[in-house]
Each structure stands twice: as structure tokens, then as C-alpha cells.
Amino acid sequence: MIQFNLLPDVKVAYIKAIKAKRVVMVASGIAVVISLGILAAMFSAVSIQKNHIKDLNVDIRKYENDLSGTQDLAKILTIQNQLKSLPALYSQRPVTSRLYKYIQATTPAQISMKRIDLDFVAGTLETEGTADTLESVNRYVDTLKFTTYTTDSDKTPVNAFSSVILKTFNRDTKTASYTIDFNFDPVIFNADQKVNLIVPSTVTTRSETELPFDSKGTN
Helix, strand or coil: CCCCCCCCHHHHHHHHHHHHHHHHHHHHHHHHHHHHHHHHHHHHHHHHHHHHHHHHHHHHHHHHHHHHCCCCHHHHHHHHHHHHHHHHHHHCCECCCHHHHHHHHHCCCCEEEEEEEEECCCCEEEEEEEECCHHHHHHHHHHHHHCEEEECCCCCCEECEEEEEEEEEEECCCCEEEEEEEEECHHHHECCCCEEEECCCCCCCHHHHCCCCCCCCCC
């Protein structure tokens, strides 16, 4: 069987061009529809976002009006800020309960106390009391001078007290009285440190063997 192509080449090319044009138009139409859909979605999202921002602004103004109407707002905020600083301040607090242990460890049995003044700001301590003799008072002074301490982080002994001064002293026929001033190392009251106080069991120094007065109690 013999077939003859009755369409000239130009006609065939034209038909192919028409088909290609249709494909391009369909694809373009689909792309336009998709683009319009994306544009509509973006516009909807922008509108929703605008409405959301508008609602937020309304809420912000409402809360601002509520806060501005709160009585003593500045004081409340100040107290809240101070409350936030309490944990740090609490960790830095001195452990005052250690004082009784230190006094008990450093005070000879012959010494009685009637007053203790402790100043954590100045780092000073003053004791006042009585003793059986002035020799006992001097022994107490020397004990304070030679008392050291160590911590878990540092095993090197460090003087716990410094500038120990027998401020006043007196003696009658039965007892002796005294007032002693001295400084203390703040570390011994530090809550972050575990302190081991080292108190000398025997003290033999000039202040113990040579009293600051003669046998009659005069300077």
C-alpha cells in the first residue's frame, strides 16, 4: 500500500506550532492561577497579621492603662527587683551562729563574758567580762592572737583574729575585769566555706608571762 503526504511541510510546521501554542497557553494559565492563589494567600496572611497586630496594640494599651492605674506601682516594681536580688544576698550572708562555737573554743574556763559586740561591716569584735586573775586575761588575749583556721579549699593556717588589744583592765581583791578589741577574718563567717578553727592548747608568750602591770596592779 502506498501513502502520499498531501500536506506540504509548511502546513505540518504550522499545525505543530498551533499545538505548541496551546500547550504554552495552558501552562501559562495554570501558572497564572497558581500565582493568583499564592497572592491571595499572602494577602490573606498579611491581613490576618495586620489584624493580629491591631489586637495586640489594643491589648497593650489596655494593660498600660491598667498598670498606670495601679497604686504605688513604682514601689511594687522596686520591691520585685529587690526580691530578685535576695538569693545572691542570702548566699553572701555571714553565718552568725558560728560565733558561739568560736567563743566557746577560744575562751578559757576562767573567763566570763558579760558583753559581746560584733560588727560585720567593720569586721570587729569587742568582748567585756571578768576573770579570776589578770594572768587569765592575758592568756585569753594570747589565745586569740595565735588562733588560726583552715578551710576545705585551703589547708594553710591563717590567723583568725588580728589587732587583738587589751583595751581596759582592772583588778580587785577577788576578780579581774577586762575589755578586749580585735578584728576577725570575714572568711570564718563565710557560708560558702567550711572553717576549721585551730586553737592553741598552750600559750607561752611575753604577754602571758609579763603582765602589763606590777604585782600591786599599777601600770
